[in-house]
Amino acid sequence: MNPDLAQERRRATFDPEQVTSLLYRGPENVRKRRYLQNAAIQDQVLRGSKPWAFQSRIEQYETALQMYIYMMNKLDEMGVTDPLERMYYQEAGAPHYYNPMALHTGMFIPSIEKQGTKEQKERWLPMARSLQLIGTYAQTEMGHGTFIRGLETTATYDPSSQEFVLNSPTVTSMKFWPGGLGKTSNCCLVMAQLITHGKKRGIHLFFVQIRDLKTHRHMPGVESGDIGPKFGFNSNDNGYLKLSNVRIPRENMLMRYSKVLEDGTYVPPTNQRIGYGTMVFVRAHIVTNSARGLSKACVIAIRYSAVRRQTEVSPGGPEAQIIDYQTQQYKLFPLLATAYAMYFTGRYAEDYYEQIASEIEAGNLESLNQLHAVCAGLKAFSTWACTAGIETCRLCCGGHGYSHASGIPKLYTYYTPGCTYEGENNVMMLQVARFLMKIYPDIKRGGPIHEFVQYLGADLTQKSCMTEEVALGCLLKAFQHRAARLLSDAAARIENLVRSGKSRQEAWDASTVALTWAAKAYCHTFVVRTFSQIVSDAAVDKSTKDVLTALCKLYAIDGIIENLGEFIEDGFFSPHQVSFLKNKLADLLAEIRPNAVALVDAFDYPDKTLDSCLGRYDGQVYPALYEYAKNSPFNEQEVLDSYHKFIKPAQTEQSQRAPMARL
C-alpha cells in the first residue's frame, strides 16, 4: 500500500461505508453489488484477455462478443435478472468493452415488450431471449437523427400480398449508427414512414429480418455493414442498412398502439405520445450512467493526485502531493461534488419515472410532459457536465492521463456519445425551454402548477438572503431566482421581438440562446435541490452528513461562481455576498481535502472496474505503469521490422550523399 494513500484513509473524518450504503440504497444492495463484482473479478474466463488497448479493433469486438455472451449465460445461471445487478457484474467483468449486443437487450427486447401486441411478444421474445434472434433498434439514418419525422425509409403496404415493402430510397435514407447492426444482428426494428392507400401515416416500427438465422448471410434486398472506426465504442459494430424492396408480412409491424388492417386501413394510436415511455426511461438512466463515468474518473484522478508528488514546497524540502495544490483541488473537488450530485439526481429521476410510468401505462398522461421535460433536461445537463469533467480529470493527471494506462481516455470516449444519442443535448434543452414557455402563462398567473416549477413564479425583485455562513437554503434560493429571472428574460425577449414585428416563430428562433440559458438554469436548480434534499434526508451519522453537506455546498457555490454573471447582473447578490461565496469556496476546498480519498473510495469501484494504473486502490502507480509499458505489443521485438524496411535504407541512401562521420 502506498503510504500516502494509507495516510489519506486514516485521516478521513467519516466512515465511507455509510456513503457507499447511501449511494447504492442500503447495505443489502451493497452486499449484492460486491458479490456480483467479485464473481466477475474471480472468473478465470473474464480474466483471460490481454488489455483492450493492446488489441486490434477486430480483437476487441471478438473479445467483447465472447465475454458478453459468457456473462449473459453466467448471469442467467446465477438467476440474476435485475438490469442494474447485471450491469454491476458486467461492469467488473468487461469494463472496457462496449457490448455488441447492448441494443439487443437494451432497446430491441424492451421495445417489443412495450410496443408489440400479445402475439408479437409470444412470437419474438422467446427467440430473442435465447439469442436465435439478435436484434437492434434502427432509427437514425445517415440524414436524420434529431428530426425523426424526417426519416426517409418507407414501408409501403401492399394489400394484395398483405405485406409491407421496405425501401431506402436515397443515400441519406440508409440506417446509420444503430449499435450491433453491422455484423452482430440478424434482425432489427426499423423505424420507417408507413404508407397505406398511397398516404403517408407517419413513422412506425417494423420487425425486419436482415440475416439468415442459420447462415447469418444477408437476406435478399438487404445491404448492411459496419460503419467503420470511431472515437470509441470500437468493440461495437454500429452499422448501416440499405433496404431494397424487402417484403415483410403485415404482422411484422409493431401494432400495440397503431394498426394496419388487412385491407390497408390505418388505425392511428389513441394518443401520439403513448410511445414516449421508453425514451424517457432511457434518458433517466443516462443521468445515473454519466455520474458513473465521472465518478470513475474522479476516483482515478483523486487517488493519483494523492500519490503523485511534484514540486518542492520549500527549497530542498519534500515535494507536495499534487492534491495539496489549491488549483488542483479547484478542478477536482467540484467534479467530485458533481459526480455525487448527478448520481443522486439520476436516482431521483429514475424513481420519479417509475412513479409516473405506472400512471402512463394506465393511460393517464397528465404528468408525461413534466416527466419528459425533466428527463430530457437532466440527460443533457448531466452528460455535458460529466463528460467535460472526465476530460478535466484526465488533464489533472498530467502526461500519464493521456496514456490508455490511465483508463481515462476510454472513459471519455465511452461516455461522450451520451451528449448526442437519445436526444442531442442542445435539442433537449430547447425542448425543456418549450415546456417552460408553455406553462409560463400559468406560472405568471400563479395558477396551480407542479412543485418542480412553482418557484419560477417568484418575485424577481427579491434579493439574496446569503450571509457569511452560506446556508444551503440561501444557495438553493439563488438558483431558483436565477432560473426564474432567465426564463422571464427569455420570455421578454420573445415578446419584444414579436412587438417589433417578427412572427412568433421568428422571435423564438432569434431567442434560442436565451432560452437555452433559462433551460440550463432550470436543470441546474433541479440538481441543487435534489442533492440538498437527499443529503438532508440521508440517514447517516453526523460526521458523514457534515462531509456530504460540504460537498453539496461546494457544488452549489462552484455553480454560482462559474456562472456568476447570471446571478448578479440584476443585483441579486451584493458584492459583499459574492465575497462570502468566494471565501467559502476556498474554505470548502480545504475542508474537503482530508476526505477526498475516502469520498472516492466510497464509490466502491474495484480495481478491475477502473482498469487504471493510476487509480489503483493500493496506489502502486509506477510499477503498474512500467508493467503496462513493458507489455506494449511494440516491445515484442527489440528491433521492429520497420527498422529494416525504412530506417536502414534511408540511412544508407543518406550516407551515400553525405559521407558518414565517425561517432
Next chain:
Amino acid sequence: MNPDLAQERRRATFDPEQVTSLLYRGPENVRKRRYLQNAAIQDQVLRGSKPWAFQSRIEQYETALQMYIYMMNKLDEMGVTDPLERMYYQEAGAPHYYNPMALHTGMFIPSIEKQGTKEQKERWLPMARSLQLIGTYAQTEMGHGTFIRGLETTATYDPSSQEFVLNSPTVTSMKFWPGGLGKTSNCCLVMAQLITHGKKRGIHLFFVQIRDLKTHRHMPGVESGDIGPKFGFNSNDNGYLKLSNVRIPRENMLMRYSKVLEDGTYVPPTNQRIGYGTMVFVRAHIVTNSARGLSKACVIAIRYSAVRRQTEVSPGGPEAQIIDYQTQQYKLFPLLATAYAMYFTGRYAEDYYEQIASEIEAGNLESLNQLHAVCAGLKAFSTWACTAGIETCRLCCGGHGYSHASGIPKLYTYYTPGCTYEGENNVMMLQVARFLMKIYPDIKRGGPIHEFVQYLGADLTQKSCMTEEVALGCLLKAFQHRAARLLSDAAARIENLVRSGKSRQEAWDASTVALTWAAKAYCHTFVVRTFSQIVSDAAVDKSTKDVLTALCKLYAIDGIIENLGEFIEDGFFSPHQVSFLKNKLADLLAEIRPNAVALVDAFDYPDKTLDSCLGRYDGQVYPALYEYAKNSPFNEQEVLDSYHKFIKPAQTEQSQRAPMARL
C-alpha cells in the same frame, strides 16, 4: 458541388483570398503554401495508403515512418528548408500521422545547435541530418514532468576514465514519454542530475547512444521500449528508458554554457536562464499550432453545418440548414473567432520571440522574463481554448462527429497534449501570476514598465465607456479593467492572509485559484488586444475589414458574456451596458452567418489536409460517409469468423435449453 455550399460561397460579402493572404503573410507565401500542398497531394507515394483509422497501431507507425522519411527526402530534394514550409507539405502529405521523428527534427537537432559546443555540433549535426543518428529529447521521467529540478536520473563524473556514468536509480527515474524514444531513436539527449566531486550540480543535458548504429540493438546497460497505446499519437513510439551504469565520454555533456573539466571541476553557466530560449520558442509555436487545430475543426463543422439539414422550420416546409439555428451559431462562430484570434496571436508571439531572441543570444536577458511570461501564458490559454473548441465542433456535427470519418476526434487527440507538454497549463498560469505579482509593486508605483502590462496600473474605480454601438476600444478597455482588478484582488487576498498570520508562501498557496483567474484575464486581454490591432492594421478592402472586425468583436463580447461575473462584480458595466452586449452578440451571430463558410474557406485547407468526410470542400458528405463505411475492414467478410466462434455456439446452447420457436 453541394448546392447549399455553392450558395453560401455566392452569398459571402468579402473576398476570402484577402483573408488567406492576411493569414499566411502575403500572396507570395500563399502561393508557396499551395505549391507545397499540391506537391504533397499529387504525390503517388503519399496517396497510397488506406485510411489511418483502418490500420492497426503498428501499421500506423510504419506508414508514418515511411511517409516522413519519404517527405524528408522530397523536401531536401526540393530545397525546402524553412520549417513552416516543410510543415505545410507534411500536413497535406500525412495529415493524420504524428511523425515518429518529430523530436529528432524538432528538439534533438535544435538543442545540439543551441546548447552544443562547436566541436559537438561538428560531430553530431551532420550525422543527425543524414539520419545516421536519430535522436530524441529525454527529459520527462515517470515521476517528474513539471518539476524538472526533481529529475532523478544521475550522471556521475568519473575523473579516472573521464566518463560520466548514467543511472536510473528508481522506477520513477525512468525516462517516460519522449517521442520516438521507444523504437525509432538510436540516441538521445538525456536530462540528468550532474554529480561531480560527490556534489549535485543540477540538471544538464547528455548525449547518450542507446542503440547500436548498425544493428539498432540496445547498447549495454540500456533498457528501452514503447510506453504503450495512448489516447492519440499512436503512430509515435513515445518511449521509456532505463539506464544502468551507462558510460559516456566527458565530451558528451552539452557544454556550451556549463562545463565539467577533465578533473571534474564544474564550471557553472554565467546565467541560469540562458537555456530558456528553446522552451520559449516552442511555446510560441504551440499557440499558432493550436489555432491550426481549432481552425481545421471549424472548417469541418461549419461546412457540414451548411450542408446538414435537420428539422422542418414550418410544418411540411423544407428542413433548415443547421447553421441557421442560433444555438448552433452560438457554439460555432465564437470558435471561428477564437481560431482567428489565436492564429494572429500566435504569429504575434512568434514575431515577438524573434525580436527578443537576438537580444538574448547577445546576452541581453532584460526582456526574457516578459517574453517568458507571455509565451507561457499564451501557450496555456490557447491550448485550453482551442482543444475544448475542437470538441465543441465535434459535438456540433451530431452523431457523425463521433466517427473517425469526420476527422475531428483525431484532431482532438492530436492537439490536446498541448495542454500538458511543454509546460503543464495550470503550472504555466501560475508562472504568469508569479511574473505579474513580481512586477506588481512597479505597476502600483507607476514606474516605467513594459507596454504589455502598463494598463494593469489603471484606476479601478473607472466605469465602462460602452455604448449601444459596442466599440472595439471599449471592449478592450473592459478586458484591461478586469485583468487589472483581478490582479489587484489576488494581491489583496495575499496581503490579507499575510496580515492574518500566514507566511508569504502559505498565503500564496492559499491564493493560487485567485492568481490563476488574474493570469487568465491577463492572457485574454493580450489576445483581444492583438486581434483588434492586427485587424485594424490589416491592409484589406473595406468589406473584408468589416467582416474581420465583426469577428473580433464577437470574440471579445463572447469572452465577456462567458465570464460576465468578472466584468460586473465591481459594477464596471451597468445592467444597461450588459444588455447592449447581449443584443450585439445576437446581432453579430446573424451578421457573420452569411460569411461563415467563406471565413473557413479562407483558412485554405485542402481536403487532403482535413481528411474528413464532413468537411469536404464540395460538400458531398453523404456519399463520402457511405464510402468510408463500406470500406471498413469489418466489411471484408459478409459473415465474420466470430459469428461461427461465438454467436452460433451460443445459439445452439441456448436453443437446447429453450426449444426454438418458428419465426
